[in-house]
Amino acid sequence: MPDTPTKETVLAALKSVRTPGGLDLVSAGILSEIAIVKGKVYFALSVPPRDARAYEAVRREAEETVRALPGVAGATVVLTADAKEGEAAKQADAAIGRGIGGVRHIIAVASGKGGVGKSTTAVNISLGLLANGLKVGLLDADVYGPSVPRLLAISEKPELIGDNILAPIEKFGLKTMSIGFLVEEETPMIWRGPMVISALTQMLNDVAWGELDVLVVDMPPGTGDAQLTMAQKASLAGAVVVSTPQDLALIDARKGLEMFKRVNVPVLGIVENMSFFVCPKCGEQSDIFGHGGAENEARKLGVPFLGALPLHMAVRETSDAGRPIVVSDPGSTHAKLYREIAASIWNGLSGAATVKGPKIVIE
Numbered sequence: 001m002p003d004t005p006t007k008e009t010v011l012a013a014l015k016s017v018r019t020p021g022g023l024d025l026v027s028a029g030i031l032s033e034i035a036i037v038k039g040k041v042y043f044a045l046s047v048p049p050r051d052a053r054a055y056e057a058v059r060r061e062a063e064e065t066v067r068a069l070p071g072v073a074g075a076t077v078v079l080t081a082d083a084k085e086g087e088a089a090k091q092a093d094a095a096i097g098r099g100i101g102g103v104r105h106i107i108a109v110a111s112g113k114g115g116v117g118k119s120t121t122a123v124n125i126s127l128g129l130l131a132n133g134l135k136v137g138l139l140d141a142d143v144y145g146p147s148v149p150r151l152l153a154i155s156e157k158p159e160l161i162g163d164n165i166l167a168p169i170e171k172f173g174l175k176t177m178s179i180g181f182l183v184e185e186e187t188p189m190i191w192r193g194p195m196v197i198s199a200l201t202q203m204l205n206d207v208a209w210g211e212l213d214v215l216v217v218d219m220p221p222g223t224g225d226a227q228l229t230m231a232q233k234a235s236l237a238g239a240v241v242v243s244t245p246q247d248l249a250l251i252d253a254r255k256g257l258e259m260f261k262r263v264n265v266p267v268l269g270i271v272e273n274m275s276f277f278v279c280p281k282c283g284e285q286s287d288i289f290g291h292g293g294a295e296n297e298a299r300k301l302g303v304p305f306l307g308a309l310p311l312h313m314a315v316r317e318t319s320d321a322g323r324p325i326v327v328s329d330p331g332s333t334h335a336k337l338y339r340e341i342a343a344s345i346w347n348g349l350s351g352a353a354t355v356k357g358p359k360i361v362i363e
């Protein structure tokens with residue numbers, strides 16, 4: 001009969017694993033409950049998102065240590081980007097927006113659901129704003145699936161300047177920050193609502209954005225609590241909702257619009273992505289998804305329609321190769337469309353209020 005692992009044997013073994021700060025894992029107080037099911041051991045290490053990279057080696061060592069115990073059939077250790085709920089809430093309350101006095105407008109690019117091309121649109125709109133002569137930053141707040149490192153082919157890590165301040169990484173003249181720069185792609189991370197907010201707070205507050213006309217925030221897809229809180233806390237001057245023409249996506253897009261309405265963020269407009277298909281051989285346009293749905297919906301809802309972007313190989317290829325079409329083929333129809341959409345967004349912002357100052361919390 002093989003030995004059965006117990007919590008005690010697992011904990012005893014984990015005492016030999018050290019955190020980057022030199023503490024043993026048990027004393028460090030970052031261990032979750034240990035679950036043992038049919039000889040398989042599961043637990044999490046709660047770490048600040050910025051330290052996730054440093055903790056990846058610790059996670060692996062913890063897994064290997066537990067797997068080596070007699071009777072253990074398997075071990076799964078995940079990093080959870082965690083902070084004490086109260087702490088995260090306090091951080092969020094301490095007003096997202098502190099320290100970004102040089103940023104004139106923060107806008108969100110959002111979608112009611114994933115996979116509609118939100119990040120591709122956010123990147124190309126940012127570069128469109130830049131091509132129109134503005135100073136622009138792009139914050140990839142899509143902590144669940146950060147795409148900016150891939151879309152802009154950035155593999156370097158941001159530099160730490162001064163006390164806990166990160167320098168944004170500049171690419172094609174665009175200043176960017178992404179949780180993907182800080183965490184290895186394969187690092188398993190579980191994000192909890194309050195943590196998403198505090199990660200966003202840090203990326204807004206603790207990054208040396210400098211003087212910007214617009215900071216574009218690529219939001220996590222969906223309309224859950226985390227998105228709602230972010231929309232509420234990030235002092236947004238406006239939001240752009242990306243949708244595909246299919247009905248389902250439009251239902252989701254409507255949820256997105258509703259979310260911004262609830263938190264009094266003006267919707268600058270809807271972008272219809274993958275709207276129609278242009279045959280690369282003959283140039284014929286086919287409305288495979290019933291193009292025009294978003295425009296009709298926008299009209300019905302009294303929201304500006306910012307434009308329709310075709311489903312096109314060139315957009316996908318350039319996007320996935322880290323050379324967005326606005327910079328790699330500025331003379332193309334697509335690049336022109338993105339610049340026009342960017343211009344409409346900027347015009348819509350002209351009337352909007354600039355970023356509010358910090359909300360001071362007295363405890």
Ligand SMILES: Nc1ncnc2c1ncn2[C@@H]1O[C@H](COP(=O)(O)OP(=O)(O)OP(=O)(O)O)[C@@H](O)[C@H]1O
Pocket residue numbers: 111113114115116117118119120121142145147221273274309310311312313315316317319320
């Ligand atoms: N107009 C377009 N034409 C062709 N391909 C596109 C277009 N827009 C986006 N894509 C492609 O669709 C895929 C999904 O796009 P993207 O990652 O921007 O979506 P997303 O909505 O941000 O997704 P997620 O919800 O996963 O973050 C990518 O491969 C991208 O290159």
